[in-house]
Amino acid sequence: MPGWRAWLFSLAVSILPNHCLAAKVAAAADLQFALAEIVADYSRLTGRQVSIAYGSSGHFARQIAQGAPFDLFISADEEYVLRLAAQGMLRDSGRLYAIGRLALLVPRGSRLTADESLSGLAAAIADGRLRRLAIANPEHAPYGRAARAALQHAGLWNVLQGKLVLGENVAQAAQFALSGSAEGGIVAWSLSLSPELARRSSAALIPAAWHPPIRQRMALTRGAGEAAIRFYDYLQQPAARAVLERHGFALPES
Structure with missing residues (x-):
């Protein structure tokens, strides 16, 4: 499959032999390139791995509401995160990370x-x-x-x-x-x-x-473990935010 198509069909950045040790992330499809760079930097700095599935934010929201075993939801629409938080599916209402x-x-x-x-x-x-x-x-x-x-x-x-x-x-x-x-x-x-x-x-x-602002929000699910918490914290650091900005996202205030 040609390279330009492979990324569109790929569902995961990394499939790990010891999959359960990785933070399991559901991420909006617009993040594919930015998040791949962020994950590579994070893994190089920490030695920790991250498993990411990309797709529609609406589909992921339904899956999480039905109990899908994701640790972190990085949505392209903050409303999906806020609704899940109101339903008690997330630790809290999360953070706005990009526009x-x-x-x-x-x-x-x-x-x-x-x-x-x-x-x-x-x-x-x-x-x-x-x-x-x-x-x-x-x-x-x-x-x-x-x-x-x-x-x-x-x-x-x-x-x-x-x-x-x-x-x-x-x-x-x-x-x-x-x-x-x-x-x-x-x-x-x-x-x-x-x-x-x-x-x-x-x-x-x-x-x-x-068009209305595309306010993008992320949050940890209630079952998130230490691996996901560490990656979630890293996403809020200047290095990760700089990658998002370089990939065309506007940044909200810290």
Whole structure:
């Protein structure tokens, strides 16, 4: 499988022989590249390992509510964390760790152009060049809801009905945009900055004012052990926060 696809289909950063000793983390798909770097740094500094599953925040929230054995939930939407905390599934309401951003992702050779005003997208819709546009499913993916809001702001949501390809999460939406299933996609800015995507596409940052803030929150589950607590603490340190910022996330105040 080519490298640019492998990361999209991978569910874990590390599968460990002694799996039970690792912190088990459920993480939003927009974190794949940033968190991989953070985990590598953490493991090098501490010798500790972390097992991470990536996917839709909404799906993970349901799994945790049903008793899935995760130690730490790193969500792309703080509401999922706050609801689980209210249900008594988490130790507390956790910490806001990042503000996500949206981008229009256009693969090389596409009939679309990437611009922050989405004027190129509007023109492609009007003249029939656009057949499909990929976004994450707004029903359970925070970046899908943000994409819907941005398209509504631009006056394009209604005209795109019947042309949208919905990914289960924002990483799958990026996959659709790159694979030819769509001419482009509205995805996480953090994914578009990765070398794997940047080599094959161009991207434009969509104005933050066009959609509600993508407030991303993390929290420990009630059953979290020492390994997860240590990693959770590390994620709040300057080194980890600097990695998030370098990967395109805005940082909340400490």
